[in-house]
Amino acid sequence: MLRGAHDQHVGGFGVSDSGAIREDEDLLVCGVELRRRAFEVEDSYIAAVGLALRRSFQASTLKVSLGYHDGFIGEGQISYAGPNAMLRAELARDVLAERLRDAGISELRFDLVGLNSIHGPTLSANVPAPYEVRLRVTGRVASQKFATRVPREVEALYTNGPAGGGAAGSTREVIAIHSALIPRGAITHMVHYEES
Amino acid sequence: MHLSEIAHARAGDKGNLVTLSLIAYRSADYPLLEQHVTAGRVEKHLAEILEGPVSRYELPQLGALNFVLRRKQQYSVTRSLALDAHGKCLSSALLAIKL
Numbered sequence: 001m002l003r004g005a006h007d008q009h010v011g012g013f014g015v016s017d018s019g020a021i022r023e024d025e026d027l028l029v030c031g032v033e034l035r036r037r038a039f040e041v042e043d044s045y046i047a048a049v050g051l052a053l054r055r056s057f058q059a060s061t062l063k064v065s066l067g068y069h070d071g072f073i074g075e076g077q078i079s080y081a082g083p084n085a086m087l088r089a090e091l092a093r094d095v096l097a098e099r100l101r102d103a104g105i106s107e108l109r110f111d112l113v114g115l116n117s118i119h120g121p122t123l124s125a126n127v128p129a130p131y132e133v134r135l136r137v138t139g140r141v142a143s144q145k146f147a148t149r150v151p152r153e154v155e156a157l158y159t160n161g162p163a164g165g166g167a168a169g170s171t172r173e174v175i176a177i178h179s180a181l182i183p184r185g186a187i188t189h190m191v192h193y194e195e196s
Numbered sequence: 197m198h199l200s201e202i203a204h205a206r207a208g209d210k211g212n213l214v215t216l217s218l219i220a221y222r223s224a225d226y227p228l229l230e231q232h233v234t235a236g237r238v239e240k241h242l243a244e245i246l247e248g249p250v251s252r253y254e255l256p257q258l259g260a261l262n263f264v265l266r267r268k269q270q271y272s273v274t275r276s277l278a279l280d281a282h283g284k285c286l287s288s289a290l291l292a293i294k295l
Contacts, residue, residue, distance in 0.1 A: 070275050111279060117279045117280075118285045175274070176275040179210070
């Protein structure tokens with residue numbers, strides 16, 4: 001697939017991480033121009049012709065990846081199988097929604113793994129019920145203390161929920177990345193080279 | 197027929213941007229892709245997770261289309277609650293489109 005890394009200008013289109021997609025945006029890290037008929041295929045070989053390196057084309061900005069603390073995520077999972085597996089998973093989900101209501105969770109998400117955890121409910125609609133399903137709950141919280149509520153509530157379902165098993169849970173700290181641009185002139189760099 | 201019968205697709209991601217490539221198995225099928233798999237069609241199909249319009253790039257010399265879309269902010273890779281945080285499985289969602 002013809003695909004450049006972001007911030008590379010390839011064949012007349014460019015992509016900026018931190019803004020809208022723009023045509024002809026002066027956002028080049030390395031100017032490589034690929035002409036329309038660049039690729040020829042012959043006997044399982046692909047030849048790239050007509051590539052031109054435009055050294056004059058240098059972006060005025062550089063990309064910055066900024067890491068920042070963005071709270072914690074608590075996660076729990078538990079499985080249900082056999083007749084009415086879906087109904088039991090949905091009941092467990094409703095119990096958790098109630099139990100985690102005032103738990104300092106800013107964003108709460110439920111997935112039914114094996115049914116709708118990947119493409120969401122709309123694209124997964126109208127499919128037969130699976131033999132087994134894994135309920136997954138994740139919650140975004142501000143601190144580690146609140147994060148542990150999620151796996152603990154899932155574990156509590158063993159004896160306080162519909163018949164199911166295989167519970168697992170975890171908490172993790174979130175270091176998120178935000179992409180931004182900085183004027184090239186704001187950065188100085190040097191190379192220090194040592195040889196032994 | 198599903199797109200999966202005449203094309204394959206892959207997904208790439210960065211932040212909350214996702215790129216989806218759609219590549220015809222046979223170059224003779226490319227015009228079908230170009231005609232039916234418009235940016236609007238993809239936008240409608242993936243509306244649940246999208247924020248903003250979908251952009252489409254055509255690469256007829258490769259028999260391929262490339263879509264660039266933006267997911268809702270909470271789905272940004274490094275902080276998403278989703279199981280498929282990168283959105284790598286979205287290429288399969290594209291192939292589920294019916295012609």
